[in-house]
Amino acid sequence: MTVIETLKKVELFEGLDKAELQKVAKLCKERRLKRGEAIAVQGEPGNEMFIITEGFVEVVRHVTGDEEAQVVVNLGSGQIVGEMALVDHGPRSATVKAVSDPTVVQAIKRDDFDGLCEQNNHIGYIVMHNMAADLSFRIRHRYLTGK
Amino acid sequence: MAVYKVSYVITGKNHPGAIVNRDTRPEVGDKITLGEEDFVVVEVVDLMPPRGDFHFIHATCRPLEKDEK
Numbered sequence: 001m002t003v004i005e006t007l008k009k010v011e012l013f014e015g016l017d018k019a020e021l022q023k024v025a026k027l028c029k030e031r032r033l034k035r036g037e038a039i040a041v042q043g044e045p046g047n048e049m050f051i052i053t054e055g056f057v058e059v060v061r062h063v064t065g066d067e068e069a070q071v072v073v074n075l076g077s078g079q080i081v082g083e084m085a086l087v088d089h090g091p092r093s094a095t096v097k098a099v100s101d102p103t104v105v106q107a108i109k110r111d112d113f114d115g116l117c118e119q120n121n122h123i124g125y126i127v128m129h130n131m132a133a134d135l136s137f138r139i140r141h142r143y144l145t146g147k
Numbered sequence: 148m149a150v151y152k153v154s155y156v157i158t159g160k161n162h163p164g165a166i167v168n169r170d171t172r173p174e175v176g177d178k179i180t181l182g183e184e185d186f187v188v189v190e191v192v193d194l195m196p197p198r199g200d201f202h203f204i205h206a207t208c209r210p211l212e213k214d215e216k
Contacts (some may be wrong), residue, residue: 009150009168014199060161069162071163074182078150078168103200137203138166140194141154144205145164 001044002026003106006053010078011134023116023123030104033057033098039082039105040096044072046085047110052077052095060095075140076097083131086110153182153204154194170182173206178215185211 003025010092013024028051034041039045042062049115052075059072059085075081081096091108117124154159165181173179177188186208195201 002214008148010170011150011152011201026160027184056167058182059161073163074165074167076165076167076181133198137152137154137194140165140205141156141166144154144156 003030005125006051006106010051012051012080012127012130014130016123020120020123020126023120024108027112029108029114031107032104032106033103035098035103037103038095038097039106039107040085040092042093042095043091046082048069048107049082049086049110049113050105050107052081053104053106055098055100057081057103057105058095060097060098061093062095064116069095073138079083080131082087083134086113087131094099120130148200149202150200151202151204153206155179155186155206155208157181157186158207158209160190172202173204178207178211181208187211187215 003092004021007021007024013021039050056074056076058074060069061072062069084093117127151172153169154164154166156164169198173188173191175188175191179186188206188208190207192197192205194205
């Protein structure tokens with residue numbers, strides 16, 4: 001499957017035309033992870049977001065006062081992760097590590113992403129709208145898990 | 148090309164669930180693997196209306212028993 005075919009199945013890019021998807025695809029760099037390998041570490045700076053294209057990652061949070069880390073959610077194909085640091089420039093809010101072998105992600109750097117959104121406001125609007133929709137979906141999922 | 152974005156919620160086990168895109172709509176009785184664990188789907192509902200090619204689904208699952216594998 002090509003990167004563009006992969007991006008077509010990612011809600012973040014729903015509403016972009018083929019030419020716009022090609023621009024996004026040029027920013028993507030594939031990374032293959034082994035089980036247990038982290039792509040983000042809670043508290044550390046981050047300048048990339050990731051699109052999961054194969055396998056699963058778990059999102060783990062360490063809460064002050066608790067010795068054990070809590071797995072917040074597992075994310076599989078088509079999901080994005082690491083986008084918070086891209087938008088608010090804050091430290092990683094959670095640790096994200098692969099739980100299947102292999103796990104494949106496409107990484108997009110913040111500067112590249114910001115540059116594309118500034119060049120093409122339509123891409124910026126669509127992606128930001130879809131990012132909010134994805135956040136909404138995750139909140140609904142969290143409510144449904146009762147945690 | 149429909150894409151089914153599925154929120155899997157696990158009952159009967161302390162599990163955070165998962166969110167994953169599928170090419171087909173999940174159905175009750177489907178056996179699925181999330182990470183490295185196996186589950187069976189026991190309920191499927193539409194979480195919100197579809198948008199473009201994307202459908203938003205909530206599926207409740209329980210762990211698969213050894214004799215069901």
